[in-house]
Amino acid sequence: MAEAFRNKATPGAVPELESGITHDRPITDGVKLQVIDELCVGCSYCLMACKDDALIVEGLCEVIEDNCTDCLRCLLWCPTGALVYS
Amino acid sequence: MSERAKAVVIGAGVGGLASAASLAQTQKYDVSVYERMSFAGGRFTQHDHDGFQIPTGAVHMIPHGKKGPFAKLILGKRSSGGLDLGRHGVDFLPTTKFACRIKDGRLQRANSIYGVLPWFSFKDALNLPRLLMKPAKRPWGNETEDGRTWMSRYFSSDFIDFVDAFANFAISLRFEQMPASTVVRMLQNSFWSDRPHVPKGGCKGVIDGLRSDLRENGARVKLSHEVTEILPGDAEESTKDNRFCIGIRRRGRDEGVWIGADAIIHNGGHPNLLKALSDDFEVATGIREQVRDTQAVGGIGFVFALDDDIPHRGSGVTMLPGLERVGGYVIPTFSEPSLAPEGKHMMITHQYVPDPSVKSEITKGREDLYDAIPWLADHGEELCVHTYHRNWPCNRAPQGAELPSDVGIEGVRLVGDGVKGHGWMMVEGIASNVPGAVASVSSVMDTI
Numbered sequence: 001m002a003e004a005f006r007n008k009a010t011p012g013a014v015p016e017l018e019s020g021i022t023h024d025r026p027i028t029d030g031v032k033l034q035v036i037d038e039l040c041v042g043c044s045y046c047l048m049a050c051k052d053d054a055l056i057v058e059g060l061c062e063v064i065e066d067n068c069t070d071c072l073r074c075l076l077w078c079p080t081g082a083l084v085y086s
Numbered sequence: 087m088s089e090r091a092k093a094v095v096i097g098a099g100v101g102g103l104a105s106a107a108s109l110a111q112t113q114k115y116d117v118s119v120y121e122r123m124s125f126a127g128g129r130f131t132q133h134d135h136d137g138f139q140i141p142t143g144a145v146h147m148i149p150h151g152k153k154g155p156f157a158k159l160i161l162g163k164r165s166s167g168g169l170d171l172g173r174h175g176v177d178f179l180p181t182t183k184f185a186c187r188i189k190d191g192r193l194q195r196a197n198s199i200y201g202v203l204p205w206f207s208f209k210d211a212l213n214l215p216r217l218l219m220k221p222a223k224r225p226w227g228n229e230t231e232d233g234r235t236w237m238s239r240y241f242s243s244d245f246i247d248f249v250d251a252f253a254n255f256a257i258s259l260r261f262e263q264m265p266a267s268t269v270v271r272m273l274q275n276s277f278w279s280d281r282p283h284v285p286k287g288g289c290k291g292v293i294d295g296l297r298s299d300l301r302e303n304g305a306r307v308k309l310s311h312e313v314t315e316i317l318p319g320d321a322e323e324s325t326k327d328n329r330f331c332i333g334i335r336r337r338g339r340d341e342g343v344w345i346g347a348d349a350i351i352h353n354g355g356h357p358n359l360l361k362a363l364s365d366d367f368e369v370a371t372g373i374r375e376q377v378r379d380t381q382a383v384g385g386i387g388f389v390f391a392l393d394d395d396i397p398h399r400g401s402g403v404t405m406l407p408g409l410e411r412v413g414g415y416v417i418p419t420f421s422e423p424s425l426a427p428e429g430k431h432m433m434i435t436h437q438y439v440p441d442p443s444v445k446s447e448i449t450k451g452r453e454d455l456y457d458a459i460p461w462l463a464d465h466g467e468e469l470c471v472h473t474y475h476r477n478w479p480c481n482r483a484p485q486g487a488e489l490p491s492d493v494g495i496e497g498v499r500l501v502g503d504g505v506k507g508h509g510w511m512m513v514e515g516i517a518s519n520v521p522g523a524v525a526s527v528s529s530v531m532d533t534i
Binding site for chain 2: 045
């Protein structure tokens with residue numbers, strides 16, 4: 001599973017996930033969920049998608065890295081491509 | 087199968103899906119819908135958050151209930167041009183009140199439009215026929231007067247603030263930002279219509295009904311597929327028998343594919359359509375300038391979880407006149423309890439965005455809400471804040487912009503929030519434009 005994420009998790013890319021996923025955390029060092037502020041519109045869709053309380057949206061989206069489990073559910077919902085995994 | 091004319095719908099918002107369903111029900115065309123995002127419904131759907139059905143933009147409201155263009159399109163019988171989605175379980179539930187307002191911390195409720203009148207001065211009631219009889223079925227043309235200036239000739243500021251709060255809530259615009267004829271027509275439409283309704287199962291109830299209908303009629307909805315270009319059909323060998331050749335890229339993949347189409351319904355807003363069209367097409371004179379000069383409106387909406395002890399019991403739209411930012415709120419769970427977990431309610435607010443600094447706008451909106459709603463601090467918990475600005479969502483033109491559905495290219499029509507009919511707000515505006523767009527592309531495909 002981790003392998004699949006490494007290959008597919010590029011900006012804008014949406015890995016097809018079943019709901020209720022459990023998978024290995026990708027182990028590539030330095031690869032993490034980030035927000036491109038210029039693209040984020042603060043719509044909060046990602047907040048709704050996140051099950052780990054790893055996102056805050058107050059104006060723009062911010063990632064709480066300690067809580068993020070790299071499930072990438074938020075990427076699936078981000079309408080503007082502001083969330084990237086790189 | 088392959089001999090049927092191919093209709094491609096770009097964008098699976100409520101306008102795109104309804105257009106696709108209309109085309110597919112005729113069984114005459116091969117219909118496909120392409121959607122850039124990973125879910126259908128655009129801003130007229132919802133996602134589940136701990137049992138709360140949080141809307142993606144719409145507020146779970148059909149403004150003109152069972153008498154408006156949206157009900158006519160979605161629930162109307164097929165013989166009268168409707169989609170008859172009642173067959174798929176789609177229904178609208180009435181709000182328990184026609185309208186409410188909180189004035190000086192006190193809640194007022196009205197069961198009909200006439201119930202609203204005693205809140206205002208005698209002069210307002212006396213002058214109401216002037217507003218209702220004013221011919222405004224079409225824009226007046228060359229308008230220089232804004233809605234508030236026109237209204238202030240006949241009505242008290244108390245009344246204007248009330249209906250202005252309604253415009254702020256419903257369409258993120260204040261009266262001074264709209265031409266007078268738009269304001270007049272919008273108020274006439276609201277006056278003569280039904281009370282607002284809540285779709286059964288929320289916005290997604292309607293979207294699911296549309297998708298069932300599309301499936302039943304053999305139409306495809308492809309999610310995570312982005313349209314990159316629209317070329318003439320002869321641009322590629324495989325599409326040379328079609329009028330158009332459309333470049334489509336699956337989200338996250340580099341290489342695109344070309345598909346043929348004989349007609350296009352575009353639900354992605356004017357700017358995106360114009361960007362996708364190749365130079366081979368000649369857009370009608372003035373359209374590019376009109377689109378460039380049209381400023382998309384922004385909006386901010388809070389979603390609150392409420393406990394069951396709130397003193398406000400009822401689901402009508404509640405106006406909060408005279409506030410700096412917020413226009414009003416709805417609690418749709420009094421009509422459709424399934425939108426929140428048992429024993430809880432959900433409140434959705436809306437406000438316009440006059441300043442590009444979204445963060446301070448959110449703070450101002452929050453201050454407004456806690457000031458105006460006395461029980462909110464004790465009974466409410468903020469779930470999220472939705473904002474719309476920059477280039478998201480793609481498809482929004484302010485009420486009164488009157489951008490055309492036809493940009494001068496035969497076989498291409500726009501639907502959606504960018505082309506609302508004159509004076510019809512929200513989904514009513516989207517629905518009022520769908521039948522015309524569908525009829526137009528159908529006639530083009532029928533001549534092939």
